[in-house]
Amino acid sequence: MFWWRNEVRPGVSVAFTDADAGNLALHVGDNPDDVLNRRAQVEAAAGLGRRCFQYMDQVHGNAVEFIGSFGRGPTADAMVSAVTPSFAEVQPLSVMVADCVPVVLVGDNADGTPVVAVAHAGRPGVASAVVPAAVVQMRHYGASNISAWLGPSICGACYEVPEQLRADVSALVPAMWSSTTWGTPALDLPAGVRAQLAELDVTVEYSGECTLENDSLFSYRRDSRTGRFAGLVWTHD
Numbered sequence: 001m002f003w004w005r006n007e008v009r010p011g012v013s014v015a016f017t018d019a020d021a022g023n024l025a026l027h028v029g030d031n032p033d034d035v036l037n038r039r040a041q042v043e044a045a046a047g048l049g050r051r052c053f054q055y056m057d058q059v060h061g062n063a064v065e066f067i068g069s070f071g072r073g074p075t076a077d078a079m080v081s082a083v084t085p086s087f088a089e090v091q092p093l094s095v096m097v098a099d100c101v102p103v104v105l106v107g108d109n110a111d112g113t114p115v116v117a118v119a120h121a122g123r124p125g126v127a128s129a130v131v132p133a134a135v136v137q138m139r140h141y142g143a144s145n146i147s148a149w150l151g152p153s154i155c156g157a158c159y160e161v162p163e164q165l166r167a168d169v170s171a172l173v174p175a176m177w178s179s180t181t182w183g184t185p186a187l188d189l190p191a192g193v194r195a196q197l198a199e200l201d202v203t204v205e206y207s208g209e210c211t212l213e214n215d216s217l218f219s220y221r222r223d224s225r226t227g228r229f230a231g232l233v234w235t236h237d
Protein backbone atom coordinates (compact mmCIF):
# COMPACT_ATOMS: atom_id res chain seq x y z
CA MET A 1 0.00 0.00 0.00
CA PHE A 2 2.62 2.52 1.09
CA TRP A 3 6.08 2.85 -0.44
CA TRP A 4 7.02 5.19 2.42
CA ARG A 5 5.05 6.40 5.43
CA ASN A 6 6.01 8.30 8.54
CA GLU A 7 4.52 10.44 11.30
CA VAL A 8 6.68 13.45 10.51
CA ARG A 9 5.49 15.67 13.37
CA PRO A 10 3.21 14.78 16.26
CA GLY A 11 -0.21 14.19 14.68
CA VAL A 12 0.91 14.77 11.09
CA SER A 13 1.69 11.92 8.68
CA VAL A 14 3.17 11.86 5.19
CA ALA A 15 3.02 8.88 2.83
CA PHE A 16 3.61 7.83 -0.76
CA THR A 17 1.59 4.94 -2.16
CA ASP A 18 3.04 2.16 -4.33
CA ALA A 19 1.76 0.15 -7.28
CA ASP A 20 0.09 -2.36 -4.92
CA ALA A 21 -2.28 0.43 -3.85
CA GLY A 22 -3.24 0.58 -7.54
CA ASN A 23 -4.03 3.43 -9.85
CA LEU A 24 -5.57 6.37 -7.98
CA ALA A 25 -6.25 8.62 -10.99
CA LEU A 26 -9.61 9.11 -12.71
CA HIS A 27 -8.11 10.61 -15.88
CA VAL A 28 -6.14 7.64 -17.27
CA GLY A 29 -8.99 5.55 -18.70
CA ASP A 30 -9.44 3.30 -15.66
CA ASN A 31 -12.86 2.22 -14.34
CA PRO A 32 -13.99 5.12 -12.07
CA ASP A 33 -15.62 2.78 -9.51
CA ASP A 34 -12.38 0.82 -9.19
CA VAL A 35 -10.42 4.06 -8.71
CA LEU A 36 -12.81 5.33 -6.03
CA ASN A 37 -12.64 1.95 -4.24
CA ARG A 38 -8.85 2.13 -4.22
CA ARG A 39 -8.93 5.69 -2.90
CA ALA A 40 -11.22 4.49 -0.09
CA GLN A 41 -8.79 1.67 0.73
CA VAL A 42 -5.92 4.16 0.96
CA GLU A 43 -8.06 6.36 3.24
CA ALA A 44 -8.81 3.35 5.47
CA ALA A 45 -5.12 2.39 5.60
CA ALA A 46 -4.24 5.96 6.60
CA GLY A 47 -6.90 5.84 9.32
CA LEU A 48 -8.84 8.82 7.96
CA GLY A 49 -12.18 7.66 9.35
CA ARG A 50 -14.91 9.58 7.54
CA ARG A 51 -12.51 12.14 6.07
CA CYS A 52 -11.27 11.93 2.46
CA PHE A 53 -8.11 12.95 0.70
CA GLN A 54 -8.65 15.99 -1.50
CA TYR A 55 -7.37 15.34 -5.02
CA MET A 56 -6.89 18.05 -7.67
CA ASP A 57 -7.12 18.27 -11.46
CA GLN A 58 -3.44 18.69 -12.28
CA VAL A 59 -2.50 20.62 -15.41
CA HIS A 60 1.29 21.13 -15.14
CA GLY A 61 0.77 24.74 -14.06
CA ASN A 62 1.77 26.65 -10.94
CA ALA A 63 -1.60 27.57 -9.43
CA VAL A 64 -1.96 26.98 -5.66
CA GLU A 65 -5.41 26.52 -4.10
CA PHE A 66 -6.30 26.80 -0.43
CA ILE A 67 -8.48 23.88 0.72
CA GLY A 68 -10.69 24.67 3.71
CA SER A 69 -13.17 21.83 3.31
CA PHE A 70 -13.46 18.72 1.15
CA GLY A 71 -15.17 19.21 -2.20
CA ARG A 72 -14.75 19.04 -5.93
CA GLY A 73 -11.04 19.07 -6.67
CA PRO A 74 -9.64 22.37 -7.90
CA THR A 75 -7.77 22.74 -11.17
CA ALA A 76 -4.34 23.40 -9.71
CA ASP A 77 -0.92 21.85 -9.19
CA ALA A 78 -0.56 22.64 -5.51
CA MET A 79 -2.90 22.80 -2.52
CA VAL A 80 -2.46 24.27 0.96
CA SER A 81 -4.57 23.58 4.04
CA ALA A 82 -4.49 25.09 7.53
CA VAL A 83 -6.73 26.01 10.41
CA THR A 84 -8.12 29.51 9.82
CA PRO A 85 -10.89 31.61 11.38
CA SER A 86 -13.23 30.10 8.76
CA PHE A 87 -12.01 26.49 8.79
CA ALA A 88 -11.52 24.42 11.92
CA GLU A 89 -9.65 21.45 10.42
CA VAL A 90 -6.60 20.80 8.28
CA GLN A 91 -7.77 18.84 5.23
CA PRO A 92 -6.07 15.63 4.05
CA LEU A 93 -4.39 16.34 0.71
CA SER A 94 -3.22 14.17 -2.22
CA VAL A 95 -1.03 14.73 -5.27
CA MET A 96 -0.88 12.14 -8.09
CA VAL A 97 2.22 11.31 -10.11
CA ALA A 98 4.01 8.79 -12.31
CA ASP A 99 7.55 10.22 -12.82
CA CYS A 100 6.85 13.83 -11.79
CA VAL A 101 7.94 14.72 -8.23
CA PRO A 102 5.19 14.49 -5.57
CA VAL A 103 6.12 17.13 -3.00
CA VAL A 104 4.62 17.24 0.50
CA LEU A 105 5.28 20.23 2.77
CA VAL A 106 4.56 20.65 6.49
CA GLY A 107 5.06 23.77 8.59
CA ASP A 108 4.03 25.07 11.99
CA ASN A 109 1.46 27.76 12.62
CA ALA A 110 1.92 30.16 15.54
CA ASP A 111 -1.00 28.49 17.38
CA GLY A 112 0.67 25.07 17.19
CA THR A 113 -1.50 23.66 14.39
CA PRO A 114 0.18 22.45 11.19
CA VAL A 115 0.08 24.12 7.79
CA VAL A 116 0.31 21.46 5.08
CA ALA A 117 0.70 21.44 1.29
CA VAL A 118 1.18 19.15 -1.69
CA ALA A 119 2.61 20.05 -5.10
CA HIS A 120 2.93 18.33 -8.48
CA ALA A 121 6.41 19.09 -9.75
CA GLY A 122 6.96 17.87 -13.28
CA ARG A 123 9.19 19.62 -15.78
CA PRO A 124 6.79 22.55 -16.46
CA GLY A 125 5.97 22.81 -12.75
CA VAL A 126 9.59 23.01 -11.68
CA ALA A 127 10.37 25.48 -14.49
CA SER A 128 7.42 27.67 -13.44
CA ALA A 129 8.23 27.31 -9.71
CA VAL A 130 5.08 25.61 -8.44
CA VAL A 131 6.83 24.41 -5.27
CA PRO A 132 8.09 27.89 -4.30
CA ALA A 133 4.56 29.19 -4.98
CA ALA A 134 3.20 26.65 -2.49
CA VAL A 135 5.78 27.67 0.12
CA VAL A 136 4.80 31.33 -0.30
CA GLN A 137 1.13 30.43 0.23
CA MET A 138 1.99 28.37 3.34
CA ARG A 139 3.84 31.35 4.80
CA HIS A 140 0.84 33.53 3.95
CA TYR A 141 -1.20 31.20 6.19
CA GLY A 142 1.33 31.55 9.00
CA ALA A 143 3.69 28.63 8.42
CA SER A 144 7.21 28.66 9.79
CA ASN A 145 9.76 25.88 10.18
CA ILE A 146 8.68 24.27 6.88
CA SER A 147 10.04 20.86 5.87
CA ALA A 148 9.59 18.97 2.58
CA TRP A 149 9.27 15.32 1.58
CA LEU A 150 9.95 14.53 -2.09
CA GLY A 151 8.39 11.24 -3.15
CA PRO A 152 9.70 8.87 -5.80
CA SER A 153 10.14 10.35 -9.28
CA ILE A 154 12.18 9.74 -12.40
CA CYS A 155 15.81 10.46 -11.56
CA GLY A 156 18.35 12.67 -13.28
CA ALA A 157 20.18 9.65 -14.71
CA CYS A 158 17.00 8.32 -16.44
CA TYR A 159 14.99 11.37 -17.58
CA GLU A 160 16.27 11.79 -21.14
CA VAL A 161 15.24 14.96 -22.99
CA PRO A 162 16.29 16.71 -26.22
CA GLU A 163 19.43 18.86 -25.97
CA GLN A 164 17.49 22.09 -26.56
CA LEU A 165 15.01 21.31 -23.80
CA ARG A 166 17.81 20.63 -21.34
CA ALA A 167 19.36 23.98 -22.31
CA ASP A 168 16.07 25.88 -21.97
CA VAL A 169 15.06 24.38 -18.63
CA SER A 170 18.45 24.48 -16.98
CA ALA A 171 18.72 28.16 -17.95
CA LEU A 172 15.78 28.66 -15.57
CA VAL A 173 16.79 26.10 -12.92
CA PRO A 174 20.51 25.27 -13.27
CA ALA A 175 20.31 22.38 -10.79
CA MET A 176 18.19 20.44 -13.29
CA TRP A 177 21.02 20.04 -15.81
CA SER A 178 21.87 16.35 -16.04
CA SER A 179 22.99 13.50 -18.28
CA THR A 180 21.65 9.96 -18.53
CA THR A 181 23.78 6.97 -17.54
CA TRP A 182 24.06 6.35 -21.29
CA GLY A 183 25.48 9.84 -21.89
CA THR A 184 22.58 11.76 -23.44
CA PRO A 185 20.99 15.05 -22.27
CA ALA A 186 18.73 14.73 -19.23
CA LEU A 187 16.93 16.75 -16.58
CA ASP A 188 17.06 16.14 -12.83
CA LEU A 189 13.63 17.09 -11.48
CA PRO A 190 14.24 16.31 -7.78
CA ALA A 191 17.53 18.24 -7.84
CA GLY A 192 15.64 21.22 -9.25
CA VAL A 193 13.03 21.02 -6.49
CA ARG A 194 15.69 20.63 -3.80
CA ALA A 195 17.52 23.73 -5.11
CA GLN A 196 14.30 25.77 -5.10
CA LEU A 197 13.54 24.67 -1.54
CA ALA A 198 17.08 25.46 -0.36
CA GLU A 199 16.69 29.02 -1.66
CA LEU A 200 13.58 29.35 0.52
CA ASP A 201 15.24 27.83 3.62
CA VAL A 202 12.96 24.78 3.52
CA THR A 203 14.55 21.59 4.90
CA VAL A 204 14.28 18.48 2.69
CA GLU A 205 13.66 15.49 4.98
CA TYR A 206 13.32 12.81 2.31
CA SER A 207 13.99 12.55 -1.43
CA GLY A 208 12.65 9.34 -2.92
CA GLU A 209 13.85 6.66 -5.27
CA CYS A 210 13.60 6.48 -9.08
CA THR A 211 10.21 5.49 -10.49
CA LEU A 212 11.65 4.24 -13.78
CA GLU A 213 14.03 1.90 -11.96
CA ASN A 214 11.46 0.48 -9.52
CA ASP A 215 8.70 -1.80 -10.83
CA SER A 216 6.71 -1.36 -7.62
CA LEU A 217 6.10 2.29 -8.57
CA PHE A 218 4.24 3.68 -11.57
CA SER A 219 6.40 5.26 -14.30
CA TYR A 220 4.95 7.02 -17.33
CA ARG A 221 8.31 6.78 -19.06
CA ARG A 222 8.33 2.99 -18.59
CA ASP A 223 4.68 2.59 -19.68
CA SER A 224 2.63 5.48 -21.07
CA ARG A 225 -0.60 3.62 -20.18
CA THR A 226 0.34 3.43 -16.52
CA GLY A 227 -1.60 4.48 -13.42
CA ARG A 228 -0.76 7.14 -10.86
CA PHE A 229 0.43 6.78 -7.30
CA ALA A 230 -0.02 9.47 -4.68
CA GLY A 231 1.78 11.68 -2.20
CA LEU A 232 -0.38 12.20 0.89
CA VAL A 233 -0.45 14.36 4.02
CA TRP A 234 -2.98 14.21 6.83
CA THR A 235 -3.47 15.05 10.48
CA HIS A 236 -4.57 12.57 13.15
CA ASP A 237 -4.78 12.05 16.89
Ligand SMILES: [Zn+2]
Binds near residue numbers: 156157159213
Ligand atom coordinates in the same frame (compact mmCIF):
# COMPACT_ATOMS: atom_id res chain seq x y z
ZN1 LIG B 1 16.53 6.50 -12.60
